[in-house]
Amino acid sequence: MKKVNLAVVGATGMVGRTFLKVLEERDFPIDNFYVMASARSAGQKLTFRGKEYVVEELTEHSFDKPIDIALFSAGGSTSAKFAPIAAEHGVVVVDNSAQWRMDPEVPLVVPEVNPEDIRWNKGIIANPNCSTIQAMVALKPLDDLLGIKRVVYSTYQAVSGAGVAGWKDLEDGLKGMPPKKFPHPIANNCLPHIDIFLENGYTKEEMKMIWETRKILHHDQLKVTATTVRVPVFSSHSESINIEFLRPFEIEEIYDALEKAPGLVVVDDPAHDKYPLAVDAAGKDEVFVGRIRRDESVDNGINIWVVADNIRKGAATNAVQIAELLVKNME
Ligand code: 25A
Ligand code: L14
Numbered sequence: 154m155k156k157v158n159l160a161v162v163g164a165t166g167m168v169g170r171t172f173l174k175v176l177e178e179r180d181f182p183i184d185n186f187y188v189m190a191s192a193r194s195a196g197q198k199l200t201f202r203g204k205e206y207v208v209e210e211l212t213e214h215s216f217d218k219p220i221d222i223a224l225f226s227a228g229g230s231t232s233a234k235f236a237p238i239a240a241e242h243g244v245v246v247v248d249n250s251a252q253w254r255m256d257p258e259v260p261l262v263v264p265e266v267n268p269e270d271i272r273w274n275k276g277i278i279a280n281p282n283c284s285t286i287q288a289m290v291a292l293k294p295l296d297d298l299l300g301i302k303r304v305v306y307s308t309y310q311a312v313s314g315a316g317v318a319g320w321k322d323l324e325d326g327l328k329g330m331p332p333k334k335f336p337h338p339i340a341n342n343c344l345p346h347i348d349i350f351l352e353n354g355y356t357k358e359e360m361k362m363i364w365e366t367r368k369i370l371h372h373d374q375l376k377v378t379a380t381t382v383r384v385p386v387f388s389s390h391s392e393s394i395n396i397e398f399l400r401p402f403e404i405e406e407i408y409d410a411l412e413k414a415p416g417l418v419v420v421d422d423p424a425h426d427k428y429p430l431a432v433d434a435a436g437k438d439e440v441f442v443g444r445i446r447r448d449e450s451v452d453n454g455i456n457i458w459v460v461a462d463n464i465r466k467g468a469a470t471n472a473v474q475i476a477e478l479l480v481k482n483m484e
Contacts, residue, residue: 155483156184158220159476160244162211162235163227164188164199167316168249171469172224173201175438179473182480189215190227211235216242221483222476225249226468240276245479247278247472251357254279254365261368264474265416266293271478278475283467284308284358284381284390285365290440290466291459292396294414296370298406299453300399306362306379309391310347311431312339314463315383323385335383344383356381389431390463398453404445407455411442416466421445429460437462438470 159181163169169190176183188199188206195210209215211231216223216239223239225232226249236246236253253259260270261279266289271278281289284306292301312319318334326332326340337344347358355363359379367375384391412419420429421443429441440461448454461467 154182155480156182157222157480157483158185158187158218159183160187160189160215160220160223162189162215162223162225163231163249164208165190165194165197166226167313167320168226168464168468170199171464172226172473173199175465175469175473177202179477181473181477185219187215187218187220191231213238215239216244220244222247222479224472224476226472236277243276245274245276245278247280247475247479249280249468249472251282251361252279253277254281254361255368261365262475263289263293263369263471264478265290265414267369267371268478271475271482278479280468280472280475281365281369282358282361283314283463284310284392285362285369286467286471287390287440287459287461287463288362288366288392288394289369290414290416290461291394291411291442291457292366293370294410294417295396295398295407295455296372298410299402301370301372301375301396302399302453303376303397304366304378305395306359306377306381307393308347308362308379308381309343309384309386309393309431310358310381311386311388311390311463312383313388314347314390314467320387323387326385339383339385342385345380347381347383355379386431388435388462388464389460390467391429391431392459394457394459395448396455396457397448397451398455401453404447404455407445411445416440417442419443419445429458431460434460434462436465438465440466 428443444458
């Protein structure tokens with residue numbers, strides 16, 4: 154396999170560090186490797202494949218050297234400024250922020266779902282929102298089978314989605330200390346508030362799930378609604394998803410399609426108390442689905458429960474999978 158020059162931007166953050174782990178585990182074919190972050194972290198050392206790399210400050214000149222692919226996880230404003238600079242230098246950026254996701258010039262990709270969209274990139278490929286990614290892995294095989302008519306998402310999202318500060322709020326809160334990151338205590342609580350509130354009364358996290366689902370499934374008019382909730386869990390997002398289909402089905406067909414779907418593991422044995430759990434998904438790269446059952450209140454509907462590690466499949470793993478496809482396409 155061709156070896157590439159790879160840069161990780163935002164390498165010292167929660168997702169950045171996981172990029173390094175996932176690249177190691179998957180034996181990503183790297184020639185020259187660069188780690189970049191803000192001035193605050195420049196000079197720090199990160200170990201990768203047993204070798205120390207010094208974090209360099211991200212500047213306008215960071216991409217003057219030959220770099221093939223850059224994995225960005227440095228927040229929206231950093232991506233807004235530096236992803237176009239990288240792209241102009243011939244780098245393909247895989248960006249984790251929400252900055253470019255809905256840009257019609259930018260593909261939004263989950264490799265198990267719409268890998269073909271990678272091909273029309275103009276230098277930036279967006280990694281979807283964590284909650285959207287795991288839902289797509291479960292919804293795509295069902296859309297192919299029956300045609301999705303409407304989706305209702307309700308999420309139970311881990312504090313790690315809000316970075317190290319979110320993680321600390323839960324740790325501190327469990328000791329009785331007040332929150333710094335979230336507007337209310339997260340310990341012993343559920344906050345129906347992720348990202349900012351928009352004029353329509355939805356949060357931006359909810360609207361991201363709605364917009365991104367339509368873009369990834371190529372259904373501009375798909376009926377989708379969402380309620381996103383922060384819960385006192387450290388790792389892995391859980392989601393209750395209600396789906397209505399265009400066509401009737403036997404429940405066995407649903408099981409069959411989900412069992413065959415790439416990147417998806419069915420865990421559904423209620424007789425033995427088996428269903429997907431956040432603690433079991435943590436540290437894994439797959440998406441887990443269970444509690445598969447007919448929605449008896451509508452003609453052609455089901456309910457499912459979908460769980461995945463939000464920092465891995467929801468961020469780092471998905472981006473590395475996109476980079477793997479890029480390398481394959483270079484050959
Ligand atoms: O959270 P964001 O804003 O989305 O940023 C994510 C990444 O993007 C980088 C940023 O680098 C970070 O790597 N980034 C942001 N703006 C950028 C820019 N303009 C940019 N990169 C380039 N150009 P950074 O250099 O800003 O931050 C790296 C260090 O600074 C801490 N930090 C970040 N935001 C902070 C902050 N500190 C105070 N206030 C803020 N608002 C950041 O802390 C990091 O150390 P941290 O939260 O990522 O990690 C805190 C400690 O936790 C350890 N740690 C982190 N992840 C893990 C971990 N330990 C174990 N496992 C992990 N997965 C770190 O060692 C650190 O000690
Ligand atoms: O849009 O759980 O990628 O706080 C990822 C983390 C949105 C918020 C994104 C969280 C963000 C989410």
